[in-house]
Amino acid sequence: MRSILEELKQRDLLKQFTNEEKILNAQNEGAGVYCGFDPTADSLHVGHLIQIINLKRFKDFGFAPIAILGGATGMIGDPSFKSEERSLLTLEQVGKNVDGIKRQLNFLIPDINVINNNDWLGKMSLIDFLREIGKDFNLAYLLAKENIASRIEKGLSITEFSYTMLQGYDFFRLYEDQKCWMQIGGSDQWGNITSGTDYIASRVGRENSKACGITMNLLTKKDGVKFGKTESGAIWLDKDKTSEYEFYQFFVNQDDEDCEKLFKFLTTLPVDEINLIKEEHAKEPFKRIMQKRLAQEVTTFVHGTEGLAKAEKVTEALFSGDLMQLDKSELLATINSMPKIQVKGNLEIIDLIVxxxxxxxxxxxxxxxxxxxxxxxxxxTFEENTIVDEKLFTVDNFIFIKKGKKKYFVVEII
Known part of the structure; x- marks a missing residue:
């Protein structure tokens, strides 16, 4: 089997890694690999997909995937390259968010081991923290880390300053309890990951430590903007926050220049197959072959074959103009994905149009x-004095109006 490092290099994912020999040993031994997710909301979004797919990718290369949910660290906030302190969440909010994310991860990677770091950090007293963890971190060492140094002048509380130490301890607990020898993350996590490998080395001896880490290139679009940011907000993995149709359309509408990177980062399709799709697309770019295949792959991963079928059904209904083939939930999902115009009811249709x-x-x-x-x-076929009332409502108090062959408007009658 090829090494995971070769796979990551071929996909242009690899940013930094600590020790090649230890990484190859971890792969050969089927060791655990983990990535952390802070529960700042009750759903993950497309910005998290790269690391979720990476856990799946590592699993395919023989590793045991582990997700750490920051039930404890999420109440503090990671300072890595943030411009300001995060707002603190309540214990109840964090608990709700942890439950939601755990359900998502178990669906996306059925045999993943999802662990809440509050299970051990929540039981630790301040004195325990200082004796167990704090004594192994030198202040000069922490201040030299880029993710901390970048915040010193702007202001950094002791709360967020402690984050990297707690994450290092998380890695140690997984190393001891779960045979987890590797941590992965985005390039902004290098400081936190090396805090973990160094802390483990201080506990078990540098010559004995099998701990290693890898960071991946961040997924940005051709204009340098972080992937997943839209004018309307985050594209969530929860279908109740972002419908299957909206999710599918997000990928269908990606630029040609971004599609190859998105295929490499967000799917497990072999690179040779991605290149063939790219070649086929280049022959007839107006067919958007890359975008449609990308949308199919990612939507199937996140929402399953049923979710993809639903997204394609809504897409076809909008293309053909036959919206009435959709059921109520599909119609409402479509409405939620479109801008809405509010108009008072009982107008003549000519006035409604204006x-x-x-x-x-x-x-x-x-x-x-x-x-x-x-x-x-x-x-x-309407007379211009036709009164617009509930007989014309498409669903609830909404009316879909099609102008010409392709342009749609959603009017909300108030």
């Missing part, structure tokens, strides 16, 4: 109606 800014004037609205260019619920 107030919704579908047309700029009554004259234009009249022309659209006469040409049959306005369609509501598969009907495009």
């Amino acid at each position: 107030e919704s800014k579908i047309a700029s004037s009554k004259r234009e609205a009249r022309e659209l109606l006469n040409e049959g260019a306005i369609s509501i619920n598969n009907n495009n």
Whole structure:
């Protein structure tokens, strides 16, 4: 079997690693590999996908995947390259978030070992922390770490300053209890990961330590913007926060120049197969072959084959204009993914079209109606004085209006 390092290099994922010999030994021994997730919300989002896929990737290369949920450290906040202190969450908020993320991870990687670091850190007193952990961290060593040094001038509390020590202790506990010899993370986690390998070496002896770490390149778009940031906010992995259709469309709408990197980072497809998809796409780029295949792969991973089928059904309904084939939940999911225009009810349809800014004037609205260019619920024959009431509602108090062949508007009747 190829080494995991070769796989990461081929995918342009590899940023830094501590010790190649120890990494290869961990792979050969089927050791544990872990990544941490801070429970700042009750769902992960697409920005977390790279590390979730990496845990799956490491599993395919013989490692035992472990996810640490920061039930304790999440109440503090990681200072790594953040511009300011995080708002502190309550214990109840963190507990709810941990439960939500654990369900997601167990679905995405069924045999993953999900562990809450509050199981040990929550039982530790301040004196225990100072004696057990603090004595093994030199102040000069911590201040030299880039993720801490970058915050010193702007202000860094003792609370967040302690984060890297607690994460180092997490690694030690997994090393001792779970045969976990490796930690992975984004490139911004290098300081925290090396705190763990160094702390383990101080506990078991540097010559005896099998601990190692790898960081991955951060996933950014061609313009340098961090992947997953949109004007409307995060793209969540929870279908109740971001519908399967919205999730699918997010990937369908990616730029050609970003697709190859997204394939390498967010799927386990072999690089040779990715290159073939790229070649096929180049012949007829207007068909968006790369985008559609990418959306299929990632949506299937996150939402399963049923979620993909649902996303493709909504996509086809919008393309064909036959929205009435969708059930209520699918219609509402589609509505939630689109901007909405609020208009008062019981207007004549010609006034509704103008107030919704579908047309700029009554004259234009009249022309659209006469040409049959306005369609509501598969009907495009309306008198201009037709009253818009619940008989025209598509679902609940929403009306889907199609202008021409492809342009859709969602009007919310208030």
